[in-house]
Amino acid sequence: MPVEMMKAVRIHEYGSSSVLKYEDAEVPDIANDEMLIKAEYASVNPVDWKIREGYMKERLHLKMPSVLGIDLAGRVARFGSEVTGFSLGERVVCRADVERGGSYAEYVAVKYGKVAKVPEGVRLADAAALPVACGTAWSALFESAELREGERVLIMGASGGVGTFAVQLAKNVGAYVAATTSSRNVDLVKSLGADQVIDYTSEDVGKSAREMDIVLDTVGGTALSAAFSTLRSGGRLVSIAANPDAKMAEERGIIIKPVNVNTDGKRLAELLAKVASGELRVLTERQFSLSEVAAAHELSQSGKVRGKIIIKIH
């Protein structure tokens, strides 16, 4: 068979956004347990540019040139002999495996167990926003911190990709939600349902939020240090942005909970159902085309993104 070609955004070396090349690449072959997805949308997460810069190279073994991107939504274009339950043209979403070939491409090969069908009424652009950010918010709140109804939770970085989902997920299970953000995003975070919004540019977070059962930190640095004074003794601290100080936690009787995110097709289907029912809203900062991924990475690296950055592919 002649080699099929597609457009993709690849890196040939680690580095700044200038290493992202919009170019021709081969359409991947699929294994028996994989499907080929014709991508319609991807989304950008901070981990994408961290991978591009080379920060993850000890853990991720990329074969250069390598297609980046993890979040993906599109339609089933082909499937292997072991794949069941899907039909051609069906709308789907998943986390692409960046070592296998990422989502910044017209066609992406993925294991079918990682794929969920997108219900009617959910836009593919919104579905593409979910896998990393919403999957992480869910795992951090409910698997790591074991958040329960009536508990007090502080979400640090509430206007970002993970934070916008975390505020809504926590509110929907009946938690008291406090949230940190800068002045320009206070109204946005209130609109997500937060009970208390703390403007970290003018308030002392460590004093404004007290007796928290749980802190979910998505920021790290000084924000993470402030988290310690907001927690009650016996409170749980989850950070997805940095390693909390274990000695300080022990001294204050705070329990550090590690995060292990495993967003498979089943979990994605649960999250999609919440979007379909209107329980979960997707906020989009901006949409770029596939040839503009470098600009999308630069925006993500600014650290000022509200909600998600979406890449339109087809």
Ligand SMILES: NC(=O)c1ccc[n+]([C@@H]2O[C@H](COP(=O)([O-])OP(=O)(O)OC[C@H]3O[C@@H](n4cnc5c(N)ncnc54)[C@H](OP(=O)(O)O)[C@@H]3O)[C@@H](O)[C@H]2O)c1
């Ligand atoms: N471990 C994991 O599995 C995992 C998974 C997903 C993400 N992460 C990491 O988690 C972090 C957050 O991810 P994300 O997708 O949510 O990032 P993001 O969308 O880029 O977050 C941007 C947001 O951070 C807010 N922010 C910046 N400094 C802040 C501060 N001091 N206090 C409160 N908010 C602040 C900004 O709001 P303002 O403009 O209002 O400041 C902005 O809305 C990243 O480092 C990412 O790599 C880890």
